Structures are given as C-alpha cells and as structure tokens.
Amino acid sequence: MRGMGNDMVSKGRVTIREVAERAGVSTATASRALSGNHPVPAATRARVLRAARDLDYVANAHARALVGGGRKMAAVVVRQVTSPFYAQVAEGVEAEAADRGWLCVVGATGGDAQREMEFVQLMREEGARLVILVGGVVEDDAYRERVAHYAHALDSSGARLVLCGRPAPDPGIPALVVEFDNEVGAHAVTGHLLSAGHRRIVFLGGLPGNTALDARVAGYRAALAEHGLPPETAHVVDCGLGRAAGHRAMTELLKQTREFTAVFAGDDMVAAGALRALADAGLSVPGDVSVVGYNDIPLAEDFNPPLTTVRTPAEELGRAAVRIALRDPEHAAGAHHLLGTHIVVRDSVGPPPTGRAL
Amino acid sequence: MRGMGNDMVSKGRVTIREVAERAGVSTATASRALSGNHPVPAATRARVLRAARDLDYVANAHARALVGGGRKMAAVVVRQVTSPFYAQVAEGVEAEAADRGWLCVVGATGGDAQREMEFVQLMREEGARLVILVGGVVEDDAYRERVAHYAHALDSSGARLVLCGRPAPDPGIPALVVEFDNEVGAHAVTGHLLSAGHRRIVFLGGLPGNTALDARVAGYRAALAEHGLPPETAHVVDCGLGRAAGHRAMTELLKQTREFTAVFAGDDMVAAGALRALADAGLSVPGDVSVVGYNDIPLAEDFNPPLTTVRTPAEELGRAAVRIALRDPEHAAGAHHLLGTHIVVRDSVGPPPTGRAL
C-alpha cells in the first residue's frame, strides 16, 4: 500500500528489538552495531545495519537521551529572529551546532522577561546542554537575579550558560560572556569622523543601562576627549534601537538644532531611520551630514548612500559562543571573551560642509 | 553554598519520586497533580506543587516523550536564517508554536539537499510531529523523490509535513502545501506598472524550474497579454535570486539595452541590487526607470527610493503552516492552501519618461 517494500510495519515505530530480531542478534548487539559505541565484528555489524535499513529503523532520541543522561542540544534565545543582527548570530550558533551533530533550537522572547524565563525552563526540561542568551539588555536588579537563577539552575544539571552581548554576571555566577568590544569599535568609528574633520557629532540611539550601548557611548566620548574636545561637545540622544526610533529621533533633533555635521547611529537600523529622516528634510548625505552606523547588517551597503559602519561579525559571535562553551569544560566558567570588530568605509562619510565645521 | 535554600540536592536532577516522597504521595499522584491530566483534590495538589517548587523540580521531557510517544515539537527548515523573508517565516512558526507550548527547532540547509535529508532524519529521531519545509526549489525528479520519502517516513510515525512556497507533491503524497498566490501578486504589480503607463517592463530574477518564480513570471506575462501587448514584449532575465545576482544582471542588461522603462524584480533583494546598479549607471528611480520588487522585506521602505513591492505576509505564512497542519488531522492531507498578497505602493514607480513610453 505504501509502496515502500513488504517489510514495512503498518503501525507504530520500528524499534531496535525488531532490528535485532531480523538480524538474529540481541538488542545489545544491535545497539552496539548501530551506535558504534562498542566494537562489533564486521559481519555482524553489516547484518544489523542491513536489517535497520530494510526496516527503515529510526532510533528514538528520547530513549537514548533518557539513558544517556542529556543530549546534544543547544538553545539560542534572541529578542526576535527577524532582526538581521540576531538572525546572523542564530545562524552562527546553528552552523556550529550542526557541525558537531548538535541540534539547535531557537526561542524568541520579544524582549519579554517572562517569556525568557519560560523558555529557559523549557530548555531545562528538554535537557539542553547549552543555552545562549543573546542581545543587550538593561541591567537592573531583576535582571541580575534572573541570570543568577538561570546560571545556577543550568549549572546544577550540567548545562552551560553563555551571555552574548550582555553585561557580565556577578562574580561567582557560572556563566560565560562572549561579546564584541563595543568601546573600541565606537572609538574607531568616531575617530574616523573626527579625522574627516567633523567636530560636532551626535550619537543617536543611547539606551542608558544597556551595557552594549553604554560601551559605545563611552568609546564615542573617549575619542572626542582624545581629540581635545571638551566633554560638553558630546551629544547623546537616548532614543533606543530600531528603525522607527532612529527615524523619530532624527526628525525631532532636526527641529531643535542643525548644529552638527555628523551622526553616529548606535545601530544600522537606527541609521536607516535617520537616513530617511535626513532625506525627508532635504539634507544630503554625506554632503550636508555624514552618518555612520554599527553592526554592518547585510543591507547596509544598499542604504542610500552605502553606509560606513562597524562590522561586528555576528555569525562568528554565534559560532564562538558554542565553541568556547564546549571547549573549556570547567576552567572557563566566568570567563569573559571579547571579539574584535573593524570599521568598513563606504560612502556615507565626507568632509563637513565648509563653514560649519568647528 | 549555592544560596538557593537548604533543600537543594547537590548532585543529579530531582525526580518525581523525590517530589512524591516529600509530598507524601505516590509518583502516580504526583504526576497527576503536576501534569493536570487527571483530577486531584485541591489539598493534595497544593501539597505536591509545593514540594515541586521547594525542590526546584524540573520534569524530564525525554521520559515524558518516551511514554507519551512523541512530543510537541515543530521543525522549520529554511535555506538560510539570515534571509529576511525566511527569518520572518521562521518567526511565524516559532510564534505559533510557542503559543501552543510547542518547541520550535530550525534547520538551515544552505540549499544543500544532503543537509536537508540529514535534518529531516534527525527530526524523525527527535520525534518532531511537524516538519515545515520552506522556500522555492527547482523541481526535478530527485526533488520529487526526496519529498515523497520525507512524506511517507513522517506520515508513518504520525508526523505531518508542510511545504511552504514549494511545488505541490505528486498526488497521494501525504503533505500539505501552504503558499502565496504568486501569480496574482505578480499580475497585480505588473498591472500597477502598466497603468502608470509603462509598456516595456523587464522581469529580473527568473529561475526556470523554480515554481515560485515561474508563477510570478506567468502572472507578469498574463498581465502583459491582458493589456493587449504581444508576447514578445515580455523580457525575462533568468538571473536567479539575491542581491548580488540582481546587481550583476542589471549591470549587464544596461550594457545591452536601455529599451525599457520599468523593472519588475522577482524579489526585494534582487531589487536592492538592481537599484544600486541603476544608481551606479547614473539613472534615477523613478525618473528614468521605475522599479518594483516582491516580498516587502522590512527594509524595503528604506531603499532608495522606498520600494513599491508586493507584500507577502511571511510571518503569517509560518503561522498558517502550523495552524493548518494542526487543524485538520486527517482530512487535510494533500490540501493546497493559497494565502493572499497585496501591493504596497511607495516611491519607486512613476510615469515613464516622456518619449520613451510605447
């Protein structure tokens, strides 16, 4: 009926017992032949494999995990999968996991702490051995407590917790941190604007308490200071992230002042919104205003103009997270890894318009 | 030491036995109280729940799945997670799955049939009850055979297979199809160009054998024909998908001819590449050439100019896939569902330049 050979059992899954029976061995031998955990004579092995193929045998991962105590599964938790940056990180995790035959499950929280907790709980039930929490977050007491709870809970069942782009947990908390060096990236790109001659640079997209953004702001301020500019030169607009926020904040800013020649957007999506707002206001980039972004999302080179930005190799971040977590079994707990970034120069930065530079 | 209360067991996971013991009931009663599958007096129930909370009990999903025969898990398979369209579909699946307490795992194939097969096999082992294959594909014999194999294999263990944006399988194959009506979408957007006055419209991004693209081409041709234009008016460039392909093909085309006033890109990423190529050639959009895309990816409104395109609600596609698969248990096998699309008008279409319209 199914057209798949006369050996198909019509109901229920075929188990290792049936394979063993058909191969004329015990389930123990069949298991050894199939899993390769224990040597088995070639002839026997071939007979078992043959039987398994004939019956279209599929091992039951649950039974296997039950006795084996755990399973090869990694979980990656992001705010939303559709954000280009998070998608790249998730892809990195998935790729690195797949390379080692691990399964990768993704959870989206939408930024909701409740959903994050539920998902971590679910991962505990599922026996995930690696949970990777991705994305900046504002660091308050509730957050610290939550992470401490995750870390201990996962640790007690032998699983690892990795924080990507999140603040380091309190000392003693068994979690790893892998992130980009936001401060040097921001420093570099601010320096790029400074050496193009800009002196009045506004930072668009601050989010006080969010350690990733705070670090970028710090790098921005440091670069300004190193150029001998007084601290009050710094102008940080705390509008948060995302295209809509960038658009709104830029529009608003233009109403208040035009006393700036460059914009450092905290994120490429913010830059996208800002670029549109500038265009709507009849300003040309980089003729009237120069703009830089952060993260180098895949479409940044198609912005108008192509965006000068800081490349944060997001996929590599994901890969590094699983690699590091799986490498140093015990030693690494509490370790803090920083990944390098580099600036990519495109067409959105030019000299400041004459007469407006300081 | 852990600071989490004096009831923490230091080694190993706490099982339902320990919960039962502490609550003074049997494991059967504990299970009933915890899972809610069977009524239990409020007092007993409270005692069990209390014990579980005190011990930080976490159910073992494997044991549960082992006895329950399967588990609430959906798998979504895409070419790559970083493609905006696929990411949105995956997000839809994840969201709909999460709404029902299901787990969602994603697999990326990179377009490799081998990896697709391995992943489906893995899902069989894991006991996924729903596998969703997303994304157009060129339909050859090997493909049809592969899908037939997946469908039968999954069906025999009671799992469902959903094809999103893929060709319908041969009749009798137990798989559902959910996709957008590419033909009417393409028809509509072509009509939009026609009523703006364009007569020489080139379709950029054909991929013969890919049913999704073929359908768009068909809609494009049909709209042309309905306007009384001779068939040879149609000009399809088979460059495939992606930003790079669009850029290359557009650059190439401009070298050969400028006898067109509008471009219908088979996909927004192709449009992104084409827009850049047009800008590089010094052509203005929509002044010299009008451009439309397909899919309405999130950044389409930030293209230069904002892109008129066809909105294919990708997240809804993902949600619909799981909803439909889970709704009609038996009846739906082989069903073919079409989701509507609509055109979204932005600034990339204008009247053809005077003297060049037919």
Add this chain to the structure above:
DNA sequence: AGCGCTCGCGTAAAGGTTTTCAGAGCCGGA
C-alpha cells in the same frame, strides 16, 4: 595438554514519567 586471556554476545537493569488497573473508603439509596 592445560591454563588464562580475549572476544563476542546475551541477559537484565536502569533511566523518569504516564497510565492502566484495581483496591480502599465513603456516601446514598433501597
């Protein structure tokens, strides 16, 4: 020839949960 070692393989236990079956206690009706 005899001893001991290795190899191959089968038996059985273990892993944690759900569920079936049945027993116990209780209430109400006859």
Add this chain to the structure above:
DNA sequence: TCCGGCTCTGAAAACCTTTACGCGAGCGCT
C-alpha cells in the same frame, strides 16, 4: 443493613535504548 457507584490513590507495567556484568568459546603460550 447491604450494595452500587464514585472518588482518591497506589502498585506496576510500559515506553526504548544503553551498558554493566557474566558466560562460553576459541586461541596462544608454556
């Protein structure tokens, strides 16, 4: 008073695989 039926609960089986243990046979060495 007795019995039917209902509610609550516990013992035990079942789900499928892996692995520790042990046994028998074969082989090489003395």
